[in-house]
Amino acid sequence: MKIIVKCIFIVLFISSSIVIKAQNTITAEVIKISNKFYKIVCKNTRNYTANTLAYVGEEGILLIDAGYLETAEELLSKIETLGNGKLKILINTHLHLDHTGGNKLLANDSVIIIAHENVKKHLQGFYGQIRNVSPEALPDITFEDSYSVYFNNEEIKLLYFPGHTDGDIIVYFTASKIAFLGDLLLTNGFPSVESNAGGNIEQYIRSVRKILTFFPEDTRFIAGHGRDYTLDEMKQYYNMIINTTNTIRQGLKEGKDASIMIKENILRKWNVKVTNGPTADYWIGAVVASLTNKNTNPSIAEPLLNTLIKRNASAAINQYREFKKNKFNNYNFNENALNVLGYYLLGKNRVEEAIKILKLNVEEYPKAFNVYDSLGEAYMKYGDKKRAIKNYKISLVLNPDNINAVQMLKKLKRN
Ligand SMILES: [Zn+2]
Structure with missing residues (x-):
């Protein structure tokens, strides 16, 4: 533990x-x-x-x-x-x-x-x-x-x-x-x-x-x-x-936080014998932390955006890797962070750099459908139809309900 x-x-x-x-x-x-x-x-x-x-x-x-x-x-x-x-x-x-x-x-x-x-x-x-x-x-x-x-x-x-x-x-x-x-x-x-x-x-x-x-x-x-x-x-x-x-979960719905639920001893009816293992109080805290995804850390996108403004994608990628290794507990490294930065770069027509950032996201979150969808869009904008199709297809395999990928694939195959 x-x-x-x-x-x-x-x-x-x-x-x-x-x-x-x-x-x-x-x-x-x-x-x-x-x-x-x-x-x-x-x-x-x-x-x-x-x-x-x-x-x-x-x-x-x-x-x-x-x-x-x-x-x-x-x-x-x-x-x-x-x-x-x-x-x-x-x-x-x-x-x-x-x-x-x-x-x-x-x-x-x-x-x-x-x-x-x-x-x-x-x-x-x-x-x-x-x-x-x-x-x-x-x-x-x-x-x-x-x-x-x-x-x-x-x-x-x-x-x-x-x-x-x-x-x-x-x-x-x-x-x-x-x-x-x-x-x-x-x-x-x-x-x-x-x-x-x-x-x-x-x-x-x-x-x-x-x-x-x-x-x-x-x-x-x-x-x-x-x-x-x-x-x-x-x-x-x-x-x-x-x-x-x-x-x-019900306690959370009623507006209680972990400390109130612990005080109310809400798990008292479960007769779990605790012998040097996790207590009911621990379990309440652990479940609340997981359900509320209590990562209140600032997004890693914040420092990286500054680097993208002042420098370039390669510098931001180095920074990302360095921070993940040494400052993991200080930032929130969710899949959205790099995604947001990819779209920021696409919006600035820095397409090659957007691809670099979104490729890193795929490397970090290889099972998330949305990261492939985003990378597909970047390749589409770059004019690399083959890679765009490939990424949309992977996205669709991971999430068959991704309607955007279906539409984009239709569009790519038409042109
Ligand atoms: Zn363990």
Whole structure:
């Protein structure tokens, strides 16, 4: 989970549990699921736990998630007692440091690290949240939608299910019917959606809904934190997410902000047992942040527009990349920003520069239909009919309801 959540927990912990503080030692508890699967629960000095899963066989060990950096030594010592003790593959379910922190110690020349491409970007500091991750701790293999690993005679599917962050994956053992859900499932408290790591409540709900129909009835669902769930329990979990989100949405409609909803304890009727996991208060704040897209930062378009007025598109593009890396938390980098600038340049007849800016937007938001539509228009104005048609067609694939693209394609094919 994310840094801010942890801070809240630390404060609560310090204020309520000073008495037992001295007892907190690092542990890595091995729970045997079968001859092939061992869940290893890492507990750090602050009493937080994070789950990892070791899959053991002839070819060696595949490990899902690396726990905290501070528990990595203990984790490694336990892995060395399993099978032939040789860790070969390490998979990170998402970027958070209770799942990737141990990479640094677990990684060596014979270990391959696999994660979603957004996890690598976060760990490289691309979004300005996590810094100073050593190169050996970065994923060696990344992917976009899905990736299959064949190891110890089983196909292991890595599937993109975003929502908690923008880089969540589910690791599914197709023959053993075990699905490691990472932080899409938390059974030690309320769920977690981290807007500042690209998480989104709507996407999260879609992902959890998809889990309910995607996996066989007898799948074992392993949470990022807490005990395992059955499919029936997953269904209850989904209902809790839907109902609590609707309650919070209703609160917003009634003009309440997160602090009022917390004060009114609006989620009291959900009996979620919280054991060092996210609290109801956290969940209210997280859902409100996601629903209201509380990015009150100024748009990145503001400083870039100045650069476009004084200089040119290339300078603005360099500035964009530099700010995204170093000032990500100070600006709002939504798809609209570059789009607005593209149209500003088109309006000034600086068409070649508009194309450069809109191409960057496509690079940044490759799944947004509108960015292709805009780039199509710029190419049309530039007289590059072929590229205009291509971009309008992509836009239409991404959003078949884009009537403007249909009309533009007709026009382009007529001329
Ligand atoms: Zn997390």
